[in-house]
Amino acid sequence: MKLLSIDALDVAFGGHLVLEDIHLDLARGEIVTIVGPNGSGKTTLLKSIIGALTPRRGRIEKASGLVVGYVPQRLHLDATLPMTVSRLMRLPRRHSAHDIESALRRAGVTPQADSQINDLSGGQFQRVLLARALLSSPDLLILDEATQGLDQQGMADFYRQIERVRQELGCAVLMVSHELHVVMRTSDRVICLNRSICCAGTPEGVAASPAYRAMFGHDDDDGMALYRHHHTPTSLEPSP
Amino acid sequence: MILDDFLVRATLAGVGVALAAAPLGCLVVWRRMAFFGDATAHAAILGVALALLMSMSIFAGVLVVSLLMATIVSLLSGKGYAMDTLLGVMAHSSLALGLVAVSFVSGVRLDLMAYLFGDILAVGKADLAVIWGGAALVMALMGWRWSRLLTATLNADLAFASGIDPRREQLILTLSLAIVVAVALKVVGVLLIAALLIIPAATARTFSRTPETMVVAAALVGMTAAVGGLQTAYWFDTPTGPTIVSLAAALFALAGVIANARRLLWRAMASRAGR
Numbered sequence: 001m002k003l004l005s006i007d008a009l010d011v012a013f014g015g016h017l018v019l020e021d022i023h024l025d026l027a028r029g030e031i032v033t034i035v036g037p038n039g040s041g042k043t044t045l046l047k048s049i050i051g052a053l054t055p056r057r058g059r060i061e062k063a064s065g066l067v068v069g070y071v072p073q074r075l076h077l078d079a080t081l082p083m084t085v086s087r088l089m090r091l092p093r094r095h096s097a098h099d100i101e102s103a104l105r106r107a108g109v110t111p112q113a114d115s116q117i118n119d120l121s122g123g124q125f126q127r128v129l130l131a132r133a134l135l136s137s138p139d140l141l142i143l144d145e146a147t148q149g150l151d152q153q154g155m156a157d158f159y160r161q162i163e164r165v166r167q168e169l170g171c172a173v174l175m176v177s178h179e180l181h182v183v184m185r186t187s188d189r190v191i192c193l194n195r196s197i198c199c200a201g202t203p204e205g206v207a208a209s210p211a212y213r214a215m216f217g218h219d220d221d222d223g224m225a226l227y228r229h230h231h232t233p234t235s236l237e238p239s240p
Numbered sequence: 241m242i243l244d245d246f247l248v249r250a251t252l253a254g255v256g257v258a259l260a261a262a263p264l265g266c267l268v269v270w271r272r273m274a275f276f277g278d279a280t281a282h283a284a285i286l287g288v289a290l291a292l293l294m295s296m297s298i299f300a301g302v303l304v305v306s307l308l309m310a311t312i313v314s315l316l317s318g319k320g321y322a323m324d325t326l327l328g329v330m331a332h333s334s335l336a337l338g339l340v341a342v343s344f345v346s347g348v349r350l351d352l353m354a355y356l357f358g359d360i361l362a363v364g365k366a367d368l369a370v371i372w373g374g375a376a377l378v379m380a381l382m383g384w385r386w387s388r389l390l391t392a393t394l395n396a397d398l399a400f401a402s403g404i405d406p407r408r409e410q411l412i413l414t415l416s417l418a419i420v421v422a423v424a425l426k427v428v429g430v431l432l433i434a435a436l437l438i439i440p441a442a443t444a445r446t447f448s449r450t451p452e453t454m455v456v457a458a459a460l461v462g463m464t465a466a467v468g469g470l471q472t473a474y475w476f477d478t479p480t481g482p483t484i485v486s487l488a489a490a491l492f493a494l495a496g497v498i499a500n501a502r503r504l505l506w507r508a509m510a511s512r513a514g515r
Contacts, residue, residue, distance in 0.1 A: 050397060
């Protein structure tokens with residue numbers, strides 16, 4: 001069953017195409033990771049899916065009644081806004097204390113529900129945001145570089161948690177990541193994005209493809225993702 | 241009848257404005273819109289002038305011009321000017337334009353001070369009805385949209401993902417701001433309306449752990465300032481609007497002192513326990 005179907009999507013900022021001719025289908029229960037260099041349109045694609053951006057062309061079709069859980073890249077909480085963990089979890093909809101506690105546990109965090117958000121560490125806050133996204137029992141979980149600011153161990157733990165969540169809830173996961181080696185292990189499918197989709201498929205297939213190698217270098221098995229910005233000739237050049 | 245006493249009417253007017261200003265003031269502080277509120281309030285004097293020139297209700301004139309101001313700023317922002325520059329231009333030019341326009345209206349020269357600094361002691365029964373009507377409308381709007389407003393304040397993308405359009409919430413906020421400016425005009429005047437939004441909310445921040453407790457605390461601070469300021473102005477024969485705002489500022493300073501003292505005390509106790 002298709003949860004989400006993107007067809008011939010173009011997104012532009014001020015006349016400049018940021019995404020071009022994107023086709024993407026998502027099925028229930030699969031983990032799909034989008035990789036690509038900075039400015040390749042990864043976040044733009046996620047923002048288009050949640051409805052924050054209006055595409056110039058193309059269609060994004062969602063299964064009826066699709067519930068999306070979204071974990072942003074980084075959330076800055078203004079210091080003037082007092083906020084406890086439990087209040088954040090109840091935004092925008094109410095949930096019982098029991099549900100909140102089990103969502104927090106599922107996301108792998110056990111802070112006191114009445115802690116101030118601004119007292120949490122970066123990793124704890126990211127997990128609280130994950131827990132908040134889980135509370136609505138999403139069909140589709142969207143994560144935008146959710147492990148930014150976590151160390152290697154924290155990152156690995158976080159992705160293990162995502163896999164566990166997928167197993168327990170049966171939701172699809174669409175995430176953007178820079179941590180290629182970790183992501184390769186957890187993903188069912190990898191999409192390599194650079195304004196348009198350069199290659200897609202199983203992690204092994206993508207890692208072996210010339211387009212991917214041209215973009216990231218090839219020796220990232222040991223955890224060192226090399227960002228050699230050799231782009232395919234067709235991409236990133238502003239169209240005349 | 242109790243409403244025949246001008247002090248009772250003034251007190252009720254002050255309390256009404258303080259109640260409506262509390263949730264709105266908190267949102268303005270959280271969203272860093274303080275200068276936006278100031279600009280909307282300054283534009284109100286132009287609304288007063290237009291209302292007098294066209295002999296329509298001042299409430300309506302202020303409401304329309306404040307809304308217009310807010311809309312123009314929203315449309316122009318992101319078109320090459322920084323927001324604070326844009327607001328600085330709009331706020332002061334509309335204030336100046338308003339003052340010039342008022343001078344064309346014969347016989348209102350003496351009343352100008354009342355529009356700039358408020359004239360709460362002159363609040364009549366009809367004014368009171370407008371103030372409480374507007375305040376009730378704003379409180380109802382805030383209550384109805386609170387969760388959505390708060391989510392949109394937290395993060396626009398988070399709001400979109402939850403099926404909330406942050407642009408609509410921004411519009412509701414702008415509308416509420418214009419209403420509060422229109423009803424607060426009589427109480428503190430255009431120059432001090434923003435103070436009534438910002439200062440109680442800023443004072444409440446120190447003692448709050450959730451957004452809602454901050455709103456309640458801001459309402460309490462606002463009401464204390466309104467009622468206390470009114471009494472002080474009555475006894476010392478000082479201008480009422482500025483006295484109310486001065487008292488709010490004193491409460492803000494007091495809250496800061498208490499918060500710092502509390503922090504020092506905690507530290508002292510912690511170091512003693514550690515020894």
